Amino acid sequence: MSVWCFTGIVAGSFSGPPSPTHNLCYAVCGKGCRHQLKTRTLAQSRRVAVREDCMTISRRNFARLAATSGAVAVASPAIAQGAIKWRLASSFPKSIEGLWGAGPTLAKYVNEMSDGKFTVHPFAAGEIVPGLQVLDAVANGTVECGHSYGGYYIGKNPTLIFDGSLPFGLTPRQHNAWYLYGDGKKLMDEVYDGMGVVSIPIGNTGGQTFGWFRKELKSPADFNGIKMRVAGFGGKVLSKLGVVPQQIAAGDIYPALEKGTIDAAEWVGPYDDEKLGFHKVAKYMHLPGVLELEANNGLYINKAKWAELPVAYQAMLRAACAYALMEMLAGYDARNPKALNRLVAAGAQLVVLSPDILKALRTALEQVLDEEAAKSEQFKRVLENWRAFRAEQHRWFWIADARAEMSVYALTAQ
């Protein structure tokens, strides 16, 4: 390769998720070409600079080079062509197309609506930054925007969980209702604003299953000592019942289950879980998925980059995100039933959690929420608002839509 790749490269390596100990490293240049590097250990991949296959240059080096050479026009194609080119770092691998797909859909719409004047180039988890570092990468301007899940960053700020998903929480519809017609948007905007980020809902998986276990869970005592991959506040809740929760990226879950590093895992639902192969090593799929009635995803945008954006392009992002959200949810809903049939045919066993387990989980959740509220004024303020909204929504759906659905299914779903 003889061309220099100026834009789109940050010094450092880019890791994908094929193994818990080694990363398949590669770099992506500003032209969108992807350059595969050697497999490295995690420690190596955190240190190493991208040098193979493509002559790259760090941001700092580039700034120096630009100042002392004629490279500015090459460096800023956006300015030269009157176009705006953004990179989107996704928290998800391309193989999990339901989640990954929101980035390409956003890109397609924005590109079409702007006649190619505003382009967004999506990069999979690990291509620019690891999947769980997207929020930081957006906040510090490594990328203009990212697609991620608030629940990944509760170590940074637990209040972000309200933008993601909570056990015994809101459904996708209830989340949108809180966000658009309750105080959800205002409250979440405050949280993200404090991090230098603007967030727009860009996707939702719908309800998730409770998770895959090697043994059937029959009572609350059965949770004790289980090591489980579980994201968000589900981990905090389960830890009250003796679970040791772990947050592991998609591609690393199966090897961990296989090796016995963990005993159980939840990811999303039948369609994704089937691909990841959980049923082969932990065949008991537990329901109902009370830990996640939804998982709302966000388009994270660097605050300064958002402010620079023309109003027309801001509106395009909002509208394209709404389309992407609808599409992601529809994709999961359409694919999950068929995947469930295949899983059951492949030997998966469905287990319905007992009422005493559900009750114990719910009690644990409210304890966790109260504990978090005692630690953070911001969390407390959002929690109070969210709890009041939840109470109203749950009562209404219990009387109306969910009851109507179950009445219908009792006659049609046998």
Next chain:
Amino acid sequence: MSVWCFTGIVAGSFSGPPSPTHNLCYAVCGKGCRHQLKTRTLAQSRRVAVREDCMTISRRNFARLAATSGAVAVASPAIAQGAIKWRLASSFPKSIEGLWGAGPTLAKYVNEMSDGKFTVHPFAAGEIVPGLQVLDAVANGTVECGHSYGGYYIGKNPTLIFDGSLPFGLTPRQHNAWYLYGDGKKLMDEVYDGMGVVSIPIGNTGGQTFGWFRKELKSPADFNGIKMRVAGFGGKVLSKLGVVPQQIAAGDIYPALEKGTIDAAEWVGPYDDEKLGFHKVAKYMHLPGVLELEANNGLYINKAKWAELPVAYQAMLRAACAYALMEMLAGYDARNPKALNRLVAAGAQLVVLSPDILKALRTALEQVLDEEAAKSEQFKRVLENWRAFRAEQHRWFWIADARAEMSVYALTAQ
């Protein structure tokens, strides 16, 4: 008013829905100003031309005038300024803001995204054409686009019901799944294409309540002889149980109930129904709303106008419609719970339909569907596809999301 209003006026009158016998007539000129006319009887308002308050001109007269004067530049601001200006005829009055709101939201987004180069001006039911004639108005080019509900036009083509809502049918999520990831879009596009229309989902009310009755319904026999305002296939299903179904626009339902012209009515749910005042004359609100788990709305676009539209503007319409859909559903979900509380406080009685009523309704539905299929090859083809998709979706939601919701609500909604 001394200016002439050239654009946006079609000869004839424009009626709103305040009474079944009289219309409050007004005209809207191309500049968006609304000119109120005298109250007229329905018969008068169908005949009368708009002359008061604003000097108007019919399309035919305008063409004559334009040909013989210097008025062309005024007549075609779109061409003069390189802009595209569309009118949107809504099937809904402004007072029902949940449904009405989709038009203004679409208009806002398209205007912002195009920097004002593509504008859509929404007109309420009756301002250009009556609410139930929007499909025709779009098909014949009276307006470039409209916002309506497929179920209003089943007299024209019963297959349109699959784009709206069916008893024991799909929820909003299931509808989107069928539309985007099943064959829904392909099949519905064929139906609309045959009418010279392109349709894009633009809104959904979510699940609706079963309806308001003067007496509690205790058994299937209680339906016999009831005259009920009910839209779509709900009417066909109820007529199997002896109901005399009637399709009446929003504003005319209350007076009909009050006078006893009808005995029962369904419109949407607590928020809208409260405004329309049904509980004051028929206090028994029946649940669950198995006749409508959703009501999907469409943006109808004249096929030739769609074909003329730049790809960028087509994409804007698709994305803006997705936003409007999310917003409408969120609005209903947020507002209905509070409205239900107010209705109950005002004396409304909630009645849950018995299992034998639900079973009778479901049996009637499948009979109605089979009868329609026997009459139309197109209906039969769509029905087979839809039934297969429904079976898969209902089984999945019965196992997963709806069950998870009910498990959660059993602990949170008391």
